[in-house]
Amino acid sequence: MNNTQTNYGYVSIFFHWLSALSIFTLFGLGYYMVELTYYHEWYKTAPELHKSIGVLLFVIMVVRLVWRYKQVTPAHLTSHSTLERKAGKLIHSILYLLIFIIMISGYLISTADGRGIDVFALFIIPGFGSFIENQEDIAGLIHQWLAYLLITLSLLHAIAALKHHFIDKDKTLNRMIGKRQKN
Amino acid sequence: MKKTITKLAITSLLTGAIFMPAVNAADYVIDNKGAHASINFKIKHLGYSWLTGRFDKFGGKFSYDPANVSASKIEVNIDTSSINSNHAERDKHLKSDDFLDVSAFANAKFVSESVTEKADGRLAVTGVLTLHGVSKTITIDAQATGEGKDPWGGYRAGFSGTTNIALTDFAIKMNLGPASTHVQLDLYIEGIKQ
Numbered sequence: 001m002n003n004t005q006t007n008y009g010y011v012s013i014f015f016h017w018l019s020a021l022s023i024f025t026l027f028g029l030g031y032y033m034v035e036l037t038y039y040h041e042w043y044k045t046a047p048e049l050h051k052s053i054g055v056l057l058f059v060i061m062v063v064r065l066v067w068r069y070k071q072v073t074p075a076h077l078t079s080h081s082t083l084e085r086k087a088g089k090l091i092h093s094i095l096y097l098l099i100f101i102i103m104i105s106g107y108l109i110s111t112a113d114g115r116g117i118d119v120f121a122l123f124i125i126p127g128f129g130s131f132i133e134n135q136e137d138i139a140g141l142i143h144q145w146l147a148y149l150l151i152t153l154s155l156l157h158a159i160a161a162l163k164h165h166f167i168d169k170d171k172t173l174n175r176m177i178g179k180r181q182k183n
Numbered sequence: 184m185k186k187t188i189t190k191l192a193i194t195s196l197l198t199g200a201i202f203m204p205a206v207n208a209a210d211y212v213i214d215n216k217g218a219h220a221s222i223n224f225k226i227k228h229l230g231y232s233w234l235t236g237r238f239d240k241f242g243g244k245f246s247y248d249p250a251n252v253s254a255s256k257i258e259v260n261i262d263t264s265s266i267n268s269n270h271a272e273r274d275k276h277l278k279s280d281d282f283l284d285v286s287a288f289a290n291a292k293f294v295s296e297s298v299t300e301k302a303d304g305r306l307a308v309t310g311v312l313t314l315h316g317v318s319k320t321i322t323i324d325a326q327a328t329g330e331g332k333d334p335w336g337g338y339r340a341g342f343s344g345t346t347n348i349a350l351t352d353f354a355i356k357m358n359l360g361p362a363s364t365h366v367q368l369d370l371y372i373e374g375i376k377q
Contacts, residue, residue: 038359047272112271134264136271137278 003071012071013178015064020154022057023099026050027151051110052120058103065096079170091157098150101142108139208248208255211340211374215242219341219373222261230362236268236277238291245295245374247340249327252306255298259370261291263314281357288316296320308344317353321346323370338376345369 002009008016033046076085110117111127112135118124132138164172171179213220223237243259264285266277278285295310308323325344333339347367350357 038357109275110272113269113274115271130271136275137264140275 003074005072005075007074007180008175009071010178011067013176015060015067016176018060019057019064022053022060023150023154026053026057027147029053030147048118051106051117054103054106055117055119055125061099074175077170077172079168088160091153095150095153095157098146098153102146102150105139105143105146109136109143112136112139208246208251210246210377211244212377213243213245213259214339214373214375221371223369224366225369226359226366227362229360234268236266238262238265239267240265245372252300253298257293257295257308259293263289263291282355283315312348315353315355319352321348339373340376341373343371
């Protein structure tokens with residue numbers, strides 16, 4: 001359950017993959033929904049789902065960050081070079097930062113008129129209106145372009161993990177899919 | 184004294200008759216500061232109801248002389264990014280390239296070319312509307328609402344007008360369905376005499 005010096009616990013692993021699944025679902029849904037024609041049956045549903053999953057991801061990410069700071073972080077693999085460690089650390093920080101900026105900018109689009117965000121028709125996140133002029137457009141541009149950046153960096157992050165797994169044949173990816181390594 | 188005034192009145196009336204459009208047509212500036220003007224639009228939603236909205240930022244001027252209506256002129260400039268349908272997500276969509284593409288076409292403009300008074304007293308204001316980068320001649324069915332002194336030392340004249348345009352005429356590509364191919368523009372204009 002808990003992280004150790006050598007391994008990620010199941011909670012951390014669960015949060016990682018749940019975030020990954022949510023982010024790629026959100027990206028796909030977002031990319032798809034803006035191209036829908038007006039009479040398409042998903043025209044209303046897709047944005048509602050996108051916003052609901054987005055709010056859910058925010059909750060996941062906050063709990064994930066709290067969990068991260070309460071837990072020990074497993075030590076770097078000794079096989080990783082200094083450059084790999086630094087690049088990995090930097091990209092992880094950027095990923096976290098981007099996820100939050102994208103979620104906040106998404107919130108600022110939908111709430112620019114003071115409307116709240118309906119989450120799965122269960123409850124409503126209140127809106128506080130606009131803080132800047134044309135907020136929905138500016139937040140929209142940030143949301144869109146940082147989402148492209150996030151997906152690009154996520155893919156790099158995934159390619160790096162696969163490189164460690166198949167080329168370096170080390171435990172980097174195994175640690176994140178729950179395969180325990182000794183010592 | 185009285186004679187002089189009468190003389191002056193007759194003289195000005197005569198000269199006025201000769202130079203009527205230039206002398207008598209008054210120039211007005213649309214009162215957007217006091218927001219006594221609005222440019223509204225409405226379009227059918229699915230054919231079941233009307234969706235209304237407006238442009239919050241615009242300006243313009245007109246000249247108008249009730250004695251010589253055909254000499255009237257009007258010019259209105261609209262900031263397209265100020266479109267407001269009371270729903271931020273929709274406004275964002277309306278400003279995107281599916282509709283007005285305001286990053287490329289930040290302004291819309293109407294410049295009149297002719298004004299004719301119809302038998303029923305209504306005005307046909309024909310001119311060029313430039314919207315979404317497309318310029319097309321349209322006719323606004325207008326009506327003088329009233330004119331006169333305001334309580335603060337100025338002089339005002341008001342008009343209302345309406346016109347119907349097809350989205351495709353202005354190369355707006357989003358298809359909103361068979362009942363929503365046209366949008367009605369409703370203008371309520373009050374001008375302050377300069």
